[in-house]
Amino acid sequence: MAWLQLRLQTRHPEFAEELLLAHGAQSVSFVDAGDTPVLEPLPGETPLWAQTAVLALFAEDADPEPALAAIAAILPEQNPPVVTREIVEDQDWVRLCLDQMQAVHFGGALWICPRHRTVEDASAVVVRLDPGLAFGTGTHPSTSLCLRWLAQADIAGQRVLDYGCGSGILAIAALKLGAAAATGVDIDPQALTASLENARDNEVELTVSDVSGFKTAPYDLVLANILAGPLIELAPLLSACVRPGGQLVLAGLLDRQAEEVASAYAGDFEIEAVSDEGWTRLVGTRLP
Structure with a gap:
């Protein structure tokens, strides 16, 4: 089965969604029309991009003219x-995405x-992870930076806290690399569910909260x-969670935000x- 897809860009995407659905669209979705990703919004928030494109799918033989007339008027x-x-041809989009993923x-x-690779x-230490309920498969630069640090760090026997655990990828990687225990913390209940499921799939024991x-x-x-904003706000809490001589790894911040975030922790840590x-x-390494 094929679909007729309409794509439009508007300052009022929610209004366009209502009009499209009222005139026969089978589904409507919003995508980033620029390059301004929205990452990990707070509970109850549903922010859109500064430039949002609206995609509407109609049956291939549908007449989209009434919808277009409503949009214009x-x-x-x-x-x-x-x-x-x-x-657009109908496909198993989930399977297509998975097939394109590599180790x-x-x-x-x-x-x-991914589980199918x-x-x-x-001698490899393998964390098996597919895209799912929560953010984090290692493809984003901020997650990659954390994983690359973990890969070269000596964390054998350590107690680890992953604050904002998402999919649990960092905590699970730490456990697979020899950490004695790990706790994943998140504001999103789905993230905690995903972290536990991913930990079970990787045969490690993860505590979540x-x-x-x-x-x-x-x-x-x-x-x-x-x-960056939450990292600055949470500086007293996260600093208190690190023992003297322990380490703190912060990510998810843009280069232009780094100095401000670092200054929030500078009194307690030596930071690189x-x-x-x-x-x-x-x-950061916690000062005595």
């Missing part, structure tokens, strides 16, 4: 948005591998791959910064 724009049409080496013995190196229920007792290593593709990783 009712949408509160100075000029009607430009609409493009395309026939990725992050240095040392560490690999992140294999890593031939017998929401932000109000985890133990703040000092850890050997604290990982926080979230966003590494940048990749416009994103920065900060690694």
Whole structure:
């Protein structure tokens, strides 16, 4: 089965969605029309991109003219948005995405591998992970920076806190690399569910908790791959979670945000910064 896809860009995507659905669209989705990703919004928030494109799917033989007429007549724009049409073939989109995923080496013995792939190196430490409920498969530069640090770090026997765990990828990688225990914390219940499922699939034991229920007792290593604003706000809490001499790894911040985030932790840590593709990783060693 094929579909007729309409694509338009408007300052009022929610309004366009209502009009399209009212005139026969089978589904409507929003995509980034620029290059401004929205990462890990807070609970209850549903932010859109500064430039949002609206994609509407109609049956291949449907007449889209009533929808287009409504868009032109009712949408509160100075000029009607430009609409493009395309026939798209139906596919198993999930399977297509999975088939395109490959195992990725992050240095040392560490690999992140989709479940349907294999890593031939017998000495490899493999974390098996497919895209799912929560953010984090290692493809984003901020996650990659954290995984590359873990791959070369000596964390054997350490107690690890992964604050903002998402899919659990960092905590699971730490456990596979020899950490004695790991706790994943997140504000999103789906992230905690995904982390537990991924930990079971990787045959490691992970403790998870929401932000109000985890133990703040000092850890050997604290990982926080979230966003610059929360990292600054959480500086007193995350700092208190690291034992003297322990390490703190912060990511999810743009290069231009690094200095401000580092300054929030500078009183308690000796900090080093590494940048990749416009994103920065900060690694701090807790001062005595």
